[in-house]
Structure formats: structure tokens, C-alpha cells
Amino acid sequence: MVTDRYGNRLYECTAEGAEHLDRAVEGLLFFRPDFPNAVADAVAASPGSPLAQAFAAYLGVLGTEARDAAEARRRFAEFGAGLDHSALPRRERMHMAAAEAWLAGDMGRAGQVLEELVVECPRDPLALAVGHQLDFFTGDATRLRDRIGGALPAWAADDPHRGPLMGMYAFGLEESGHYDRAQEVGRAAVEQNPRDIWAIHAVVHVHEMRGRFAEGIDFLDARLDDWASGSLLTVHSWWHYALYALEAGDTGTALRIYDAVLHHKDSTGFVMELLDAAALLWRFLLDELDQDARWQTLADAWAARADPPFYAFNDVHAVMAFAGAGRLETADEFVADRRRWLESQKEERPNTNRVMTGEIGLPVCEALVAYVRGDYASVVELLWPIRRRLHTFGGSHAQRDAIQRTLLEAAIRARRDDLARLLLGERTGLSPHSPYNWLGQARLADALGEAGRAAVARATASELAAPAAARLSRNPHHM
Template sequence: MVTDRYGNRLYECTAEGAAHLDRAVEALLFFRSELGTAAADAVSAAPASPLAQAFAAYLGVLGTEPRDAVKARRRFADFSAGLDHSALPRRERVHMAAARACLAGDLRRAGRYLEELVVQCPRDPLALAVGHQLDFLTGDALRLRDRIGGALPAWDTDDPHRGPLMGMYAFGLEESGHYGRAREVALAAVEQNPRDVWAIHAVAHVHEMEGRFAEGIDYLDARLDDWASGNLLTVHNWWHYALYALEAEATATATRIYDAVLHHEGSAGLAMELLDAASLLWRFLLADLDQSARWQALADAWAAREDPPFYAFNDVHAVMAYSGAGRFDVAEKLIADRRRWLAEDGTRPETNHLMTGEVGLPVCEALVAYARGDYASAVDLLWPVRRRLHIAGGSHAQRDAVQRTLLEAALRARRDDLARLLVGERAGLRPDSPYNWLSQARVADSLGEAGRAAVARHTAGELAASAASRLSRASHHPYITGSRPAGSG
């Protein structure tokens, strides 16, 4: 029986299939663009391998693309039909069960299967990496942290693939609020593998959550050649850079990033990229910065997908796009469709069912209300769910677009007590954020505290200027100047 590079035995797998599986796992760990090709090669070389088939099934779900999931479900069903599951070794049997749960939409159950597997197989990088992504998709910060942290002692410090696991652990630490430790672990991971884009991404999240935008700009600029092109996180990490630019009040830089990377005529229309685009434009909308043409193009891209109910986090960002473009009829049609789906499938165990019912729908309704200028309704819809937004998936940084919507709505609805409380929460966590200081100034204005407002605006200006002074290298990068080579990702 052949084994993978980690010493795990592979059932019904050829040597060629094992080599492709190793390549696919490495691509998954490092977010390399060859991931899909490598996994497909593994299935072609070893079609009887349950692990290769499970890997392909995972990829059909992790991208949150409904059409990919449908294809993966069909392939997996064909393979499973003639398989004696009871004869499988435990590792393959659990991976098959986890893949089946993924394809059935029960992401949390799939994550639990993989968590149980890692107890006996802590050196199963596929179980760790897929489980980590499932924790991210379901917004489970504690599992995002502990799934990897518990397995790390089984990996020698000189193992070349311990580094990307450290990057995953760093992200889990950050999402759990352990910012200092997260930075330490992520920097160590990048030291081991300079092109570990998930670890670089973890550092970006730490700077975002601490409000240290000038330092974040410095860090991403210093490592620009390692993350800015040719990987599966290219768009998302540029999104982080654009967030820094917005805090620095460098809107021109943020829009150049949007046009060059986040959404343009050559964009693939993938959900993971479209939601970054919607999230950035929504922050422009909250700041009353007109982006009409960009909104229309983005709304067209979302509409072209015609997504069925699949992942509430995507639905939220589709509604952002429709509302930003003023297409309230389309947004309301999506909301009504999801309501019908909940009513028709009320007993389903799907993860997305919970996500949509508890968080997705009220957030979507609040976004429509906000874009229509009904700020009081937006507050009433968001206030009850503000501490449960993680149920719909994503990261703190991504969900902050919704948290900012609540704050902006409270300010505009003159819900001064709520606005003061929300600003206090934000400022306590991110005392160096220009946005938070400007929000403090607006609250002070509402309360008639002119002196306090003036001090807050001055502080915001100084912090923004400090961050803006760092924006240098990125503006000359080929991705921003429009001279990137074809196919560079």
C-alpha cells in the first residue's frame, strides 16, 4: 500500500495518484492556483481512491460556488454507489463521511467528523486544512484556533509543512482575539515560508483588528512580491490593502485597487471575489462616496450568477450590490426567495438554513433599509443580531461592514445612546482607527460637545495622514498600474 509524504497509508491509490495527492495538499496549504488541477489529476490517476474522491468533493464546496457543488455531488454519488464503506480504513471512511456531509450542506457536521479524525491522525493535513476552512465558512472562531493548535505538537519543527499550519493557527488566534500571539505565530510562519499567503493574510487581519493601519501598510508593502499575484488569495489580500487605504482616507488608491484587482471586465465572477468587491464598495456607500458605475457593474455580475440558496454570507453581499446599485426590486426578490426556501425546507439540517434564518435575512433586510434611507429600521433589524453575525460565516474584518452599517444607521437615525455605546466598543478595541475617531466626533456633535468633537477629528486626521504617508510601493505594482502579465491570477 502506498503512503503520502506524511506517512499516511492510502487505500486503493496508485503511486502516481499519491504523488498528485501530495501536490494537491501542498497547493491547498499554500493557496496555489494549481489546486483544482492537482486534485483532478489525483482522481484521474487513482479513480478508486476514496481520499482523492473526498478531496475533489471538498473543493466542490469550499469555494461556495453552487454549480461546483452540484457537479461534485453527482460525481461523489456515482463513486459512493458501488463502494463498501464498511471495508474502508478509518481515515478514508471518515473523509468520505465528512465529504458527504459537506455536499449535503451540513458543514458543521463535516467539521466535527474531521475534528474527530485528527485526534487519531494529527498528521493528516487534508483533514486539518479542510476543517480549518469549514470553521472559517461557519464563523467558528474557537475551532478555527483549536483544531490546528491541538495538532501542531505532532509536527516536527523542521517539517516543511508545519509552517502553513502555523499560518492557519495564527488566523484562528486572531479571530479568537489573541492578537499578540497571532502576530508572533504568523510572522514565524512567514519566516519559514515567505510566500505563505494565508500567514501573511493572518498578519493583515491582526493589523486590521488592532487598527494599526500604518503598520499594516508597511507590512504588506514589504512583502508585496510574496502575496500580490499568482495565488488563490490575491484578490482577498488586495482587499485588505484597500481597507487600509480607506482608513488613510486614500480613496483614490482604494478605487484603483478595486478597478485593477477586485472587479473589472476580466474578473472571473467567483463568489469569493465578488463579495470582497461588494464589501469594499459598501464602505464607500457608508461614507457617502458615489460609486454608481461600479455598483451597476457589480450588481450585473451578481445577477448573472442566479444563485440558489447555498451560503447566506454570499447572499448578504449580493444584496449589498443590488442595494448599492438601487436595484431594490432584485434585492427584495432574493430575500423573498430565501424566505420561501426556509418555509419549504424548515426541517432540513443544512448549515445554511440556520445561517439564513437567524442572521442572513435580517441583515439583508437591514441593508436594503439602509440604502433606502430608512436608518431607524436598519438599526432595529441589526441591533438584535449584532453579536451573532458570526453564525453566517466569514471573519471579523469581513463582518465589520455590517457592524459599521449599524453604527452609521444609529448616527443617522439620531439614536445617540446606541451610537455612543457602539463607538465606545469600537474605540476600546481599535484606539488607532481614524474611522473610530471620526465616529466619536460625530457622536460628540450630536451631543453638543463641540470641543470633544474637534479633538476627535484632529486625532483622526493625524492617524489618517500617518497611514497615507506609507502608501507607496503598492501604487506602482503591476496589478495597480494595469501592466500585470496575462494569467498571473
């Protein structure tokens, strides 16, 4: 029986298939755009390999594209139809079970199976990487951290693939609030592998959460050749750069990034890219900066997808685009479609998206539409009860902040001064270096007639934004 490069035995797999699997796993760890080709090569070389088939199934759901998932579900069912699962080695059987659960819509079960697998086989990078993404998609920050942290002692310091695991660990540390440790681990991973985009991404998130935007710009500028192209995370990394620019008050830089990278005539239309485009434009909308032409083009792209219900996090960003473009009837019908789907669902088997949609997705979608209609009181009524549970429908703190900002802006506009004060206190306490938070303090003070407090808050925001703005003015971000 052949083994992979990590010493794991491979059932019904040829030596050629093992080589392709090794290449596919490495590509997944480093977010290389061609790693799906390696998965296809592994299946072609060893069509009877359960691990190759499970990897192909994971590939069908990792992109959160409903049509890819449907095709993967069909192929996986064909493979499993005549398979004697009881004859499989335990590792392969568990990968098959995890893939089957995810394809069936039970993301929690899939993540649990992979967690159990890693207990027995901590040197299974496929189980670790796929499980890590499942934790991200379900917003489970503790597992995002500990799934990787628990397995790291099984990887020698000189193992060439310990680095990307450290990058994953850094991201889990950041999402669970351990910023010092996240930066330490993330930077160590980048030192091992300068093009480890997930590790770079983790450090970028640390700067975002701390409000250290000038440092974030310096970090990204120093590594431009390592992240700005040639990765599955290229667009998302530029999105982070645009967030830094917005915080510095440099809307021109943010829009140049949008037009050059996030959404343009040659964009792929992949949902992951459309998410970033919608989330950036929504921040402009919250700041009352008109971007109608961009909204219309983006809404067209979302409409062309005609996505069925699959992942509530994606649905929210589709509604963001429709509402931002002023297509409120389209947004209303989209929400109604998801509500009809939810009501039609049967409870016989677990479905993660059903829970996400009912508990978080629909209220958030309705709040976005209400915000554009100017019904700020309804926005507060919809978002306030779920604001501490938004993580349960996936994404990162930085991504979900668009929704948290929507609640804050609605509270200010609805003159819910008590809630606005509380929200701003929370935000400023966690990120005292964020100009946005201090500008919010200034607006609330204005509403309360506290001119002196407002002036101090605006001066603080200006002082905090200045270093990042200066860096951007010296280096107009390579666009």
C-alpha cells in the same frame, strides 16, 4: 499499500495517485491556483481511491459556488453508490463521511468528523486544512484556533509543511482575539515560507483589528512579490490593502485597487472576488461617496450568477450589490426568494445554510435594503438583536465589520444617540488607533452639540491616519 508524504496509508491508491495527492495537498496549503488540477490528476490516476474522491468533493464546496457543489454531489454519489464503506480504513471512511455531510449541507457535522479524525491522525493536513476552512465558513473562532493548535505538536519543527499549519493557527489566534500571539506565529510562518499567503493574511488581519494600518501597509509593501499575484488569495489580499487605504483617507488608492484587481472587465465572476468588491464599495456607500457606475457593473455580475440558496454569507453580499446599485426591487425579490426557500425547507435533516439564512442572513439583507431606503430605524431594529451573533454565518471580523458599521451609521442617522455612544465606545476600546472610530466619535459629538469634543476626536483621527497616508503617498501602491 502506498503512503502519502506524511506517512498516512492510502487505500486503493497507486503510487502515481499518491504523488498527485501530495501535490494537491501542498497546493491547498499554499493556496496555489493549480491545485485543483492535481486533485483531478489524483482521481484520474486512482479513481477507486476514497481519499482522492473525498478531496474532489471538498474542492466542490470550498469555493462556496452552488453549481460546483451540485456537480461534486453528483460525482460523489456515483462513486459511493457501489462502495462498501465498512471495508474502508477508518481514516478514509471518516473523510468520506465528512465530504458527504458537507455536500448534504451539514457543515457542522463535517467539521466535527474531521475534528475527530485529527484526534487519531494529527498528521493529516487535508483534514486540518479543510476543517480550518469549515470553521471559517461557520464563524467558529475557537475551533479555527484549536483545531490547528492541538495538532501542531505532532509536526516536527523542521517539517516543511509545519509552516502553513502555523499560518492557519495564526489566523485562528487572530480571530479569537490573541493578537500578540497571532502576530508572533504568523510572522514565524512567513519567515519559513515567504509565499505562505494564509500566514501573510493572518498578520494582515492582526494589523486591521488593532487599527495599525501604517504597519500593515509596511508589512504588505515589504512582501509585495510574495502576495500580490499568483495566489488564490491575491484579490482578497489587495482588498485588505484597500481597507488600509480607506482608513488612511486615501480613497484614490482604494479605487485604483478596486478597478485594477477587485472588479473589472476581465474579472472571473467567482463569488469570492465579488464578495470583496461588494464589501469595499459598501464602505464607500456608508461614507456617502457615490460610486454608481461601479455599483451598476458589480450588480450586473451578481445578477448574471442567478445563484440558488447555498451560503447566506454570499447572499448578503449579493443584496449589498443590488441595494448599492439602487436596484431595490431586485434586492426585495432576492430576499423574498430566500424567504420562500426557507419556508419550503423541511426539518428532517440538518442544513447549516437554512439556520444561517433564517437567523442572520435574512435580517442582514433586509437591513441593507432598509439602509439604502433611508429607513435607519428599521436597520437598527434588525441588526441590534443579532449584532453579537453575526459570526455564526461565517466570514472574518474584518469582513463582518461592513455590517457592524452599517448598524453604527444607522444608529447615528436615526439619532439613537445612546446606541451610537455604546457602539463607538466598544469599537474605540478594542481599536483605539482606528481613524474611522474617532471620526464616528466626532460625528456623534456634533449631533449632540459638543463642538469641543468633536474637534478633539477629528484631530485624533487625523493624527492616527497620517502615518498610513504618508506611506501611501510615497508609494502609490503599485497600481
